[in-house]
Amino acid sequence: MRKKKPDGTAVNSTLIRRPIQRCFPLFILPTFLCFVIGFIWPFLQGLYLSFCNFNTPRDAKWVGFANYVKAFKDAGFQHAFWNTAGFAVVSIILINVLAFSIAYALTQKMRGANLFRTVFFMPNLIGGVVLGYIWSMIFDAILKGYNTYLTANATYGFWGLVILVAWQQIGYMMIIYIAGLQAVPGDMLEAAKIDGATGWQTLTRVIIPNVMPSITICTFLTLTNSFKLFDQNLALTGGAPSVMLNGGKVNMTELLALNIYSTYNINKNWHGAAQAKAVVFFILVAVLAIAQQTATRSKEVQQ
Numbered sequence: 001m002r003k004k005k006p007d008g009t010a011v012n013s014t015l016i017r018r019p020i021q022r023c024f025p026l027f028i029l030p031t032f033l034c035f036v037i038g039f040i041w042p043f044l045q046g047l048y049l050s051f052c053n054f055n056t057p058r059d060a061k062w063v064g065f066a067n068y069v070k071a072f073k074d075a076g077f078q079h080a081f082w083n084t085a086g087f088a089v090v091s092i093i094l095i096n097v098l099a100f101s102i103a104y105a106l107t108q109k110m111r112g113a114n115l116f117r118t119v120f121f122m123p124n125l126i127g128g129v130v131l132g133y134i135w136s137m138i139f140d141a142i143l144k145g146y147n148t149y150l151t152a153n154a155t156y157g158f159w160g161l162v163i164l165v166a167w168q169q170i171g172y173m174m175i176i177y178i179a180g181l182q183a184v185p186g187d188m189l190e191a192a193k194i195d196g197a198t199g200w201q202t203l204t205r206v207i208i209p210n211v212m213p214s215i216t217i218c219t220f221l222t223l224t225n226s227f228k229l230f231d232q233n234l235a236l237t238g239g240a241p242s243v244m245l246n247g248g249k250v251n252m253t254e255l256l257a258l259n260i261y262s263t264y265n266i267n268k269n270w271h272g273a274a275q276a277k278a279v280v281f282f283i284l285v286a287v288l289a290i291a292q293q294t295a296t297r298s299k300e301v302q303q
Helices: 014-049 066-073 075-106 113-125 128-146 154-182 186-194 199-210 212-228 231-236 256-264 268-297
Strands: 242-245 248-251
Touching: 014 268, 066 075, 066 268, 075 113, 075 154, 075 212, 075 248, 075 256, 113 154, 128 154, 128 231, 154 212, 154 231, 186 199, 199 212, 212 256, 212 268, 231 256, 248 256, 256 268
Parallel strands: none
Antiparallel strands: 242 248
């Protein structure tokens, strides 16, 4: 006698769902409390401190928007913003183009593809500080022949940071692109082949539109990583070289995250300004990330 297959509707029955709905707050409460303690409360406290002068949160004194005025007048913060914007544009293009190209090559049934995937992914496993010191020695050894060194020239420092970050992140983005390429429907590729589409036409009109979800993810990651970059910047150049600009000291290779850190360490009179910079930094990254997500998701193909 054939056994009757279980009916899937039983799982969705009221008798099953009612206990789950009753216990839902019990399961969600610990995670929600951790989120409030670890993110919401520190964020609200930081937002409040951005309007105060303080050495510790307990001795905070309200000063209004003075910290924000101080932050925006800081020549170092202005330079760090434009430096970070340029770095983000170059990194997003370079990392995503190279990662997609490598992923596309490794999905063409070539020998040793799995080995190459492992080799390209490995730099992502190394910490940013370690990479910074390793690459600083590599760059200085190369530049020694030209009687200079990495932190002596802002251009060298900028492109050195681009190379370091690209070398670290390309392998990670490559894995995401490989997953997207492998999910492209085979019948679409066959139809394009039958219709006589060239390799370039297949790539631009079939493959890339179907890989847009992966492009959205990788663009988001490279954008946010570029703006939040800190440890590699600190270890590779530390912001050097420094020059006097508009009556203040400006670190020429300093990005926004390192600038906020450096501002906080000037003295206690700058703690509030550093916190104001951090709030502006959060808003900037959030707006850019939302705008990027909206722009790229609108181009995704619904399968």
